Amino acid sequence: MDRVPILKLGDLLIVSIQVDLDDQSVLVLQEDLAAAVVSRGAKGVIIDISAVEIVDSFTGRMLATIAAMCRMLDAHAVVVGMRPAVAITLVELGLSLGGVRTALDLEKGVALLNHVGGTAR
Amino acid sequence: MTREAVIESSADVVAVRRLVRSAAIEVGLSLIDQTKIITAASELVRNALVYAGRGELRVDVVENGAKRGLRLVVNDEGPGIPDIEQALTDGWTTGTGLGLGLGGSRRLVDEFDLLSKPGQGTTVTVTKWAR
Numbered sequence: 001m002d003r004v005p006i007l008k009l010g011d012l013l014i015v016s017i018q019v020d021l022d023d024q025s026v027l028v029l030q031e032d033l034a035a036a037v038v039s040r041g042a043k044g045v046i047i048d049i050s051a052v053e054i055v056d057s058f059t060g061r062m063l064a065t066i067a068a069m070c071r072m073l074d075a076h077a078v079v080v081g082m083r084p085a086v087a088i089t090l091v092e093l094g095l096s097l098g099g100v101r102t103a104l105d106l107e108k109g110v111a112l113l114n115h116v117g118g119t120a121r
Numbered sequence: 122m123t124r125e126a127v128i129e130s131s132a133d134v135v136a137v138r139r140l141v142r143s144a145a146i147e148v149g150l151s152l153i154d155q156t157k158i159i160t161a162a163s164e165l166v167r168n169a170l171v172y173a174g175r176g177e178l179r180v181d182v183v184e185n186g187a188k189r190g191l192r193l194v195v196n197d198e199g200p201g202i203p204d205i206e207q208a209l210t211d212g213w214t215t216g217t218g219l220g221l222g223l224g225g226s227r228r229l230v231d232e233f234d235l236l237s238k239p240g241q242g243t244t245v246t247v248t249k250w251a252r
Binding site: 020021022023024053054055056057058061083084085086088089092093094095 | 131132134135138139142152153155156157159160163164167211218221222224225226228229
């Protein structure tokens with residue numbers, strides 16, 4: 001099983017998925033992130049999937065779950081770096097990730113979180 | 122060349138994605154079509170794993186005149202599907218997933234065939250043609 005490292009930058013947590021994760025690793029990441037949001041008092045979570053070649057319904061559901069979970073823990077989540085082929089495939093699969101905020105890259109993701117979190121700081 | 126895989130764990134699902142990727146590249150599928158067929162394979166073998174506990178995959182390169190394509194056959198000996206139309210409906214599931222696996226996979230490929238009888242397992246055959 002692969003464990004994805006969670007990096008802290010100010011009040012943001014950054015996760016970059018670099019390998020093809022099996023379902024078990026996906027669930028572990030979900031739990032690790034929830035725990036980290038609370039223990040580190042994070043206001044934002046960025047999930048970088050620019051290296052991810054495949055997002056199927058299981059991984060897609062994980063992204064939606066993390067976004068919802070963050071909302072309940074008073075944080076915002078942004079998925080960044082989705083490849084065009086992944087976006088096309090997800091929509092055809094029937095998963096448009098309605099509740100998930102996205103940005104084209106890490107830099108734009110950070111800018112988005114600073115913007116949405118700006119009034120609270 | 123035929124490639125075969127047995128799916129008994131979620132690590133095997135990752136291995137299947139790798140295997141289908143290399144076959145899709147070999148047959149000349151575009152990047153988007155590679156992504157679609159790998160995603161469909163991931164959904165179908167996970168279904169076999171979740172509902173039957175075990176499944177088998179066969180990957181063949183197929184030809185139709187000048188066209189080349191990739192054909193996947195996912196077979197399991199699980200409980201089978203009593204109502205196939207219902208199983209293909211988005212959102213329908215007897216498991217804990219999203220119910221997008223079968224219907225979603227059908228949209229990602231060019232040809233989709235599902236054979237199943239209660240108590241006799243399920244066989245899904247899908248084909249993606251290179252453009």
